[in-house]
Amino acid sequence: MKRLALGLFIAVALAAAPVTAALAATVKVSVNGSAITDVQISQRLKLFELEGKSGQTAARDELVNEAIMLQEAKRLGIEVTDKQVNDAMVNVARNIRQSYDNLLKILSSRGVPKSTLEDRLRANIAWGQVTQAAIIPRVQISDLELDKRAEQRVNAANSFDYILKEVIFVGTPGQASGRTSEANRYRSAYKGCDTAVQTSLNFRDAAVLDMGRRHATQLPEALAKELAGLNVGGITKPRTTESGVSMLAVCAKTVAEDTTFIKNNLRQEVGSEQLKGEAEKYMADLKKQARIVYH
Known part of the structure; x- marks a missing residue:
């Protein structure tokens, strides 16, 4: 009988515990x-x-x-x-x-x-x-408004289309100094895109990659400004990346006739602004x- 009473007491205490916690x-x-x-x-x-x-x-x-x-x-x-x-x-x-x-x-x-x-x-x-x-x-973006904003964004740095090659000197961050020195020697020897691969064979762990067509707005602003100042056959200064030390070679360069790329970027920006406001x-x-x- 005592055991039964004790068991009932424990059961009641356990059942009451959540209620007590809730009341707290x-x-x-x-x-x-x-x-x-x-x-x-x-x-x-x-x-x-x-x-x-x-x-x-x-x-x-x-x-x-x-x-x-x-x-x-x-x-x-x-x-x-x-x-x-x-x-x-x-x-x-x-x-x-x-x-x-x-x-x-x-x-x-x-x-x-x-x-x-x-x-x-x-x-x-x-x-x-x-x-x-x-x-x-609810978000509606006017093409007319995008055209106006795009025209305001056009400047000397972002109005070009390029065909680019990337020259990479592979290395870890700790090797950046030595790799930059080699990249600068490559840059001095560089004679244009046609011989870019051949020139790279004279250097250790150097690779040349085709980047294809890029609009200036698809590139970091500082890099776009540097490329805008180069002619076809030019190559950018070495910059450190996660893969090593990189340079971009200009194989072709034309003035962009439309603002499609700028509008695409703006569409995302304006859409985000409007979405935030609507939310x-x-x-x-x-x-x-x-x-x-x-x-």
Whole structure:
């Protein structure tokens, strides 16, 4: 009988434990009836601190936004799977050059539950799908506006098309000085694209690669400016890259008659600007319609 009583006592205690824990959390905000507790805000603040950010109000507001994101996703029939969240966690670990297990250890060491980061990722994945379904269709880019902006972007450096070869002196970052010296000797001996490969045979670990056609806007700005000052048969100064030391040889150079490349770049820029504005407006409208109660 004593054993039975003890067993019942333990069962009741275990059953009551979650209720006690739940009661320990105080609701601070409700978003359309969905509660955000002081515990959630505290945990999000710890995640903020790990990221070098601060502000309890900012942590609370982020949770409010995420609640709205998830509710809107649900309204649109969008569901985020646990696998998507787990894949996102793996990507976070990869982006900070850590293993998944090390990411969890870092979170734990700073008092951040795994679920805190998972909740943020779930909301952001959901919002990304809301953006695809409901916000992107609102973005409209005028070709006339793009033409005007493209014409303003045309300058001496970005108005050329090139046929280029890349001459690479393969090496590690620690060998950059020696490789640069050899590249400069190659540059002095260089007589044009037709003999570029033949000239490279006189040097150790040198390769010549066909880059084909490139518009100036497809190149880094500093490199485009240097190429603009070269004639056909010219070659750029050596520059250090991940592969070693590189130079670009100009095999052909023509003035670009249209602004297609510039417009393509602008289309992405303008599209991103408009998308950001539409997303902010969409969220602002959702918040206006939401019943947000601060306790």
